[in-house]
Amino acid sequence: MRKIYVFDTTLRDGEQSPGVNLNTREKLEIAYQLEKLGIDRMEAGFPAASPGDLAAVNAVAKAVKNVTVIGLSRSREHDIDAVREALIGAQDPCIHIFLATSPIHRKHKLRMEKHQVLETAQSALRYAKKYFSKIEFSLEDAGRTELDFMVEMVSMAVNEGVKVVNIPDTVGYLNPSEYGAIFKHLKENVPDIEKVQLSAHCHNDLGMATANTLAAIQNGADQIEGTINGIGERAGNTAIEEIAMALETRQEFFGAKTSLNLSEISRTSRLVSKLTGMVVPGNKAIVGANAFAHESGIHQDGMLKEKTTYEIMTPETIGLKESKLVLGKHSGRHAFREKLQDMGYELDEQQLNQAFSRFKELADKKKEVSDDDIMALVEEKLIDTPEVYKLETIYVTYGNRSVPTAKVRIIKDQEQELEEEAEGNGSVDAIYNAVDKATGEEVTLSDYSIKSVSRGKDAQGEVHVVLTQNDVSAQGRGLSTDILEASARAYVDALNQLIEKRKTFSRRERASL
Numbered sequence: 001m002r003k004i005y006v007f008d009t010t011l012r013d014g015e016q017s018p019g020v021n022l023n024t025r026e027k028l029e030i031a032y033q034l035e036k037l038g039i040d041r042m043e044a045g046f047p048a049a050s051p052g053d054l055a056a057v058n059a060v061a062k063a064v065k066n067v068t069v070i071g072l073s074r075s076r077e078h079d080i081d082a083v084r085e086a087l088i089g090a091q092d093p094c095i096h097i098f099l100a101t102s103p104i105h106r107k108h109k110l111r112m113e114k115h116q117v118l119e120t121a122q123s124a125l126r127y128a129k130k131y132f133s134k135i136e137f138s139l140e141d142a143g144r145t146e147l148d149f150m151v152e153m154v155s156m157a158v159n160e161g162v163k164v165v166n167i168p169d170t171v172g173y174l175n176p177s178e179y180g181a182i183f184k185h186l187k188e189n190v191p192d193i194e195k196v197q198l199s200a201h202c203h204n205d206l207g208m209a210t211a212n213t214l215a216a217i218q219n220g221a222d223q224i225e226g227t228i229n230g231i232g233e234r235a236g237n238t239a240i241e242e243i244a245m246a247l248e249t250r251q252e253f254f255g256a257k258t259s260l261n262l263s264e265i266s267r268t269s270r271l272v273s274k275l276t277g278m279v280v281p282g283n284k285a286i287v288g289a290n291a292f293a294h295e296s297g298i299h300q301d302g303m304l305k306e307k308t309t310y311e312i313m314t315p316e317t318i319g320l321k322e323s324k325l326v327l328g329k330h331s332g333r334h335a336f337r338e339k340l341q342d343m344g345y346e347l348d349e350q351q352l353n354q355a356f357s358r359f360k361e362l363a364d365k366k367k368e369v370s371d372d373d374i375m376a377l378v379e380e381k382l383i384d385t386p387e388v389y390k391l392e393t394i395y396v397t398y399g400n401r402s403v404p405t406a407k408v409r410i411i412k413d414q415e416q417e418l419e420e421e422a423e424g425n426g427s428v429d430a431i432y433n434a435v436d437k438a439t440g441e442e443v444t445l446s447d448y449s450i451k452s453v454s455r456g457k458d459a460q461g462e463v464h465v466v467l468t469q470n471d472v473s474a475q476g477r478g479l480s481t482d483i484l485e486a487s488a489r490a491y492v493d494a495l496n497q498l499i500e501k502r503k504t505f506s507r508r509e510r511a512s513l
């Protein structure tokens, strides 16, 4: 299996993400984790950029031991000297020198002719050779450079003895077949090309960084450059975790592998996200929160029967504990039952069906149904009191300068429709007066309390009430994402409990006569 070297530039190109600024301590923390991840080469920064970055690169250079540490430099002696200073103490130092080669960059940015670009790069490499045995040279904006000029530049770099030649698609312009073809062309047209490693460095402006990098590998690239979570300038760089997992998952297709410790991927991703402040989108490949989460019933059913139905890689491979079956409105009975079993509930078929239909009602109102939600709704239905009264609908009119009114519709004994309207000194009071009118029950509200059973803006409210009638008290419990509905449910539940108690008492009284 061909080894692909991993050049991580999270601390340099990744740090070029707008708004990201890593101090020395943060760079060190990431560097240690990258070392655990098993990257081969680490670009720690651009020492000429600032004294702070020079110091940070130096701290990293002295700290990590099993990785080549690299500093970036323009084709200028001043920058090369800065890298020299920054890499003092590095076990395996390497300088990365770059110069743009494309017509656009030559004309507008560098204001140089082709021969000046060639000479500038050559003299920088000759200067750097005095101090470094390992040099990588990059043709910035290679993706938009004429092929024959690229061959000329790469040949010069090979002759100067660099170890790695990097072919960046700096602005993420190319598609996979074009990018792959460049590597093939260089392999076929640059004399002694086998003396250097060819490297792929892609940006994600058109969302093709990973595909382009893989195309380069298929066409002979020895090294890939990228960042963790794909952070970087503009739309970012190739995400290293995507390449590593693509090679791992499709070994038979690529026939190449990185030597990363894949089980460190998840931890590294979380650390980089935390320290850079760049949040990983939920649907990001490999490391997004949803990458191993399943919400829809058909998928969850498949997952419960055989994980490979919907997962091409295991979460354990990247260091996650397990896949997640997220309960939401698309979930089905299989996943719901499994969840209840995990939570320790043994429900019979009828109880399961009841809880499932309440769960679906709740899922229509909430983005995600939490364990607390499920516990609350299952326990509400486990106490099986016959429902003499069933709340159908409530309408409440409220304004801070008008009297609250409520209209309720209740079904009695599964057939009789009771509908009434009432006012109150608050919305809950209006609801309770309307329920009293509709049911004709005369009760006293002895206690009312409300609490939240889950978190967030769409948390469920749980209302407890105690109703008293002729010295008999009964508790009721209501649950809803709306506290008025929860209040109404609790009240109707307490009425049903009261009726049940009345029956029990009258049975006892008759028995004692």
Ligand SMILES: CC(=O)SCCNC(=O)CCNC(=O)[C@H](O)C(C)(C)COP(=O)(O)OP(=O)(O)OC[C@H]1O[C@@H](n2cnc3c(N)ncnc32)[C@H](O)[C@@H]1OP(=O)(O)O
Pocket: 013, 016, 046, 048, 049, 050, 073, 074, 075, 076, 098, 099, 100, 109, 110, 140, 170, 233
């Ligand atoms: C594709 C990439 O990611 S390249 C790396 C990009 N990263 C960075 O730029 C981050 C760090 N950069 C910086 O801190 C600053 O830009 C510095 C310290 C490097 C330079 O700052 P300044 O001297 O103020 O120059 P400034 O950034 O405004 O302009 C860049 C100059 O470098 C020149 N230049 C650009 N690339 C190269 C190169 N590879 N080799 C030589 N000169 C270069 C430009 O032509 C311009 O030169 P000019 O002043 O003669 O017109």
Ligand SMILES: CC(C)C(=O)C(=O)O
Pocket: 013, 098, 138, 139, 140, 141, 166, 168, 169, 170, 171, 201, 203
């Ligand atoms: C400095 C070079 C390698 C770069 O980051 C790019 O061209 O994208």
Ligand SMILES: [Mg+2]
Pocket: 013, 168, 170, 201, 203, 233, 237
């Ligand atoms: Mg780049």
